[in-house]
Structures are given as structure tokens and as C-alpha cells.
Amino acid sequence: MTCVFDVTKFRNTFPLFSNEGTYTDELLEGFYTDAGYFISGCGCTDKDGRRERMLYLMTAHLTYLQDSMTDDGDIGITQSASVDKVSISLAMPPYGTSPWKFWLNSSPYGKQLLALLTVVSVGGKYIGGRDEIGSFRKARGRFY
DSSP states (O other): OOOOOOHHHHHHHOGGGOOTTTSOHHHHHHHHHHHHHHSSOOOOOOTTSHHHHHHHHHHHHHHHHHHHHHHHSOOSOEEEEETTTTEEEEOOOOTTOOHHHHHHTTSHHHHHHHHHHHHHHOOOOOOSSOGGGGSOBOGGGOBO
16 A cells, blocks of 8 residues: 555645645645655555654655745755855754754754654564573673
8 A cells, every 4th residue: 555645634734735826736746755755665554644644744844944945045054144255154963963853853844753753763673582692791601
């Protein structure tokens, strides 16, 4: 089963993009397609709708950023600018923040998506083996 973009559902979920004159169906569908490039494996096999939610949040994030760039040309990373002798300073991401997280934090939808991706990607599995194999060992292989 693949994810199918439901424009009406998207507009109801994100009322900021409900103006059909400004946000045409084709525009939103294009951003939805782009969202699939960022959210890998858009197969929507999960029954709780998380993948669809992630794709919708990424679509809203991309649309929001596009609006921010067309409004004033700034998506919140310019630290200072000058007119005479043209000078621009860009803010660096906070220490320890990856460019991916910094980019997602530039919109409210990206922040929600980052939180959801963090929850979904947490964990891992430990398969097989005995409990003591995971313990610390002394020299010559004896356990503490």
C-alpha cells in the first residue's frame, strides 16, 4: 500500500495552507513528492498513520519555508546584513546541532517532524547471546 496525497485532508490538518488560490493542489502535490525524497521508504505500511503524518509534516515544512523565502528572502539564518559594500553574516547552527536538525527547526512543522522522527528512530534490538556476554570483563576474560 502506498501513500496517496489527500489534498483535502492536508488542508484540514494544516489550515494555514487552506487558501486554494495561494496554495494550489499542484503546488502542494509537488511538495508532497519532494517530502517523499526526505522521508525514506514512503510505503505507508504502518497501520497507525505515522508515515503519512511524517510526509504531511515535511510537505507543510517545505511549503512554509518556500513562503518564508518568497516573503522576505530570509529563512531565519541571517545574522546581519549591510547595504553599502554588500555584507551578509549568516548564523551558524548551535554547537552540537546537525545541519539537518537546524533546517528542521526553521519551521513549526519541521520541529514536530523532528520530534516524531526522534521517537520513531529510538532504540534498536539486541538479538541472541547470553546476558553475561554484554557485561564488562577483567583481564583474561573473567567477568566483574
